[in-house]
Amino acid sequence: MSLYRARTTIEQWRIFQAVVHCNGYAQAAKELNKSQSSLNHAVAKLQAQLGVQLLEVKGRKAQLTAAGEVMLRRSQFLTQQIEDLEQLAHSLERGWEPTLTIAVEHFHPKDKIYQALKLFHPQSRGTRVTIIDTVISATAEAITDASADLVITPELPLGVLGTCLCHTRLVLVAHRQHPLARQSNISYDDLTQHLQLVVRDNGKHPDNRHGWLKAEQRWTLSNFNEAIELLLQGMGFAWLPEHQVKEHLSSGILINLKVQRGATRQFTSYLVAPKPQHQGPAGALLEQLIVDQYTSSAS
Structure with a gap:
């Protein structure tokens, strides 16, 4: 069985990707610290070896052809695989993670x-x-x-x-002496009139689309333990993991609020x-x- 011998090289594809990413040969040459002529030669040779035009120069910019768009996507996958392969070798060389x-x-x-x-x-x-x-x-x-x-x-x-x-369940709870605890069939409008305790999204780009955050009054906390401590003082309502408030629910100091719908959320x-x-x-x-x-x- 004879092994297939590639006509192109990883370096040629890397140069091609850089020219596209930098919108031209001059900018790519600076990025790669190579001469512009060497990049022109590498891409021209790549196209000749493939028999397919990948780029066409319009003004000072190199633009992808339709075929170039397809080849760019596939080549990016290829170079990523090479990078992953080399990093895997590095991981194996290092052995056990410290x-x-x-x-x-x-x-x-x-x-x-x-x-x-x-x-x-x-x-x-x-x-x-x-x-x-x-x-x-x-x-x-x-x-x-x-x-x-x-x-x-x-x-x-x-x-x-x-x-x-x-699977984890979040339950909507409040102190047994909280005004909401004495209500049944609580509506969303009822909830908006009371203080809600929420845990802060600690990502670099917080996403406020998750959870129910429509209360007019809202305090943002670092963790559920802080929310529980405030609830035990009779302040506000909150969505909490059922396993974290199980004892307080069993003792009756905290209760599940009786809302019209959505009293629990499962993840x-x-x-x-x-x-x-x-x-x-x-x-x-x-x-x-x-x-x-x-x-x-x-x-």
Whole structure:
């Protein structure tokens, strides 16, 4: 079986992409620290080898042809694969990861994560683990920016795969002496007249489309513990994870508000490895241990 020998090189495709990205040969030459003539030669040779015109110069700008648009998309995928392959080799050369970061959506229960970490520790070879609480857009950013090695999220960005771990319920609660506690069939208009406690979206670009945020009075807090403390003082109402207020609901000091609809909200938590192709042995082990905790409890 004879192996296919490519007529083009990765460097030629990289130059082609740079010319497109920089809107011309002169700008691309500065970006790549090469002469403009060498870039012209590389792209001309690439087109000749392919037998397809990729660019046409109009004025001082190089514009893509219809064929060039198709080839650009495919070549970007190719160069990204090469980059990923080289980074994978670097990861294998480094071996066991010295650090791991886990980003967890703030309302997800962490008990099984802690159980997985307990099992991971004897095998960790000194790997330092950081757990960060993320809220709404920060969780998505941890995936898209690959700023964490493992992410537990209620939403999967387009094109991202994740392992389903569990379902979490958020309940609408207030103190038993709060005015809303004495009402039944509470409407959304009723809620808008009272103080709402919300947890701050800690992403770089907060997304206010999530959650119910129509109350005229709203206090923004750093975490659910702060919200619970204020609720126990008889202040406001809030959406809270059911597992975090279970004891307070059982004792009766906090109650579920009787709203017309939507008294509970359920989310599915997924475990995501943002860059699976770059994952090292420590990350793979911890990911499997976390999945095992949820799998064993479900069986």
